[in-house]
Amino acid sequence: MAQRPIIILPDPKLRLVSAKIERVDDSLRRLIDDMIETMHEAPGVGLAAIQVAEPIRLLVVDVAKKEEEPEPQVFINPEILWSSEERATYEEGCLSIPEYYAEVERPASVRARALDREGKLREVLAEGLMATVLQHEIDHLDGVLFIDHISKLKRDRVIKKFQKAAKRAGDGSHVL
Numbered sequence: 001m002a003q004r005p006i007i008i009l010p011d012p013k014l015r016l017v018s019a020k021i022e023r024v025d026d027s028l029r030r031l032i033d034d035m036i037e038t039m040h041e042a043p044g045v046g047l048a049a050i051q052v053a054e055p056i057r058l059l060v061v062d063v064a065k066k067e068e069e070p071e072p073q074v075f076i077n078p079e080i081l082w083s084s085e086e087r088a089t090y091e092e093g094c095l096s097i098p099e100y101y102a103e104v105e106r107p108a109s110v111r112a113r114a115l116d117r118e119g120k121l122r123e124v125l126a127e128g129l130m131a132t133v134l135q136h137e138i139d140h141l142d143g144v145l146f147i148d149h150i151s152k153l154k155r156d157r158v159i160k161k162f163q164k165a166a167k168r169a170g171d172g173s174h175v176l
């Protein structure tokens with residue numbers, strides 16, 4: 001297993017719509033293992049393949065608490081089948097938008113369908129944090145970021161901040 005670098009804002013790849021996965025094989029399972037390791041090391045509670053620059057519909061989630069055993073879950077080609085009318089607000093962050101947090105309101109529970117790492121179809125009813133994480137990660141597969149759910153004013157501000165940081169990093173080689 002190996003960790004993979006996580007791409008961050010304003011990397012344009014984050015806006016790609018990821019492609020459906022046609023085959024669940026060993027090479028995909030290697031990527032899954034790398035993503036789980038990357039997510040645990042970060043640490044984060046979810047990671048979409050596009051965040052490690054792979055534009056395919058795959059995500060990993062682990063909402064186990066720090067003192068609990070890790071419990072990574074794999075979702076291949078996930079689809080939301082049903083969302084509750086009831087909504088819930090969580091303070092969200094994203095490994096691709098480091099150190100920025102904002103409250104986002106989403107459906108409080110969702111029913112989703114996906115393939116697991118063996119390629120078997122499964123259905124889950126996600127509630128609480130799991131529901132938020134699943135929706136956040138599935139958004140990534142469609143090029144949507146959690147900052148798209150906040151006000152335009154706040155979003156423009158955070159995008160500008162990351163654009164400046166990227167520019168500074170790019171200029172860095174000339175600073176002596």
Ligand SMILES: [Zn+2]
Pocket residue numbers: 093094095096136140
């Ligand atoms: Zn994210």
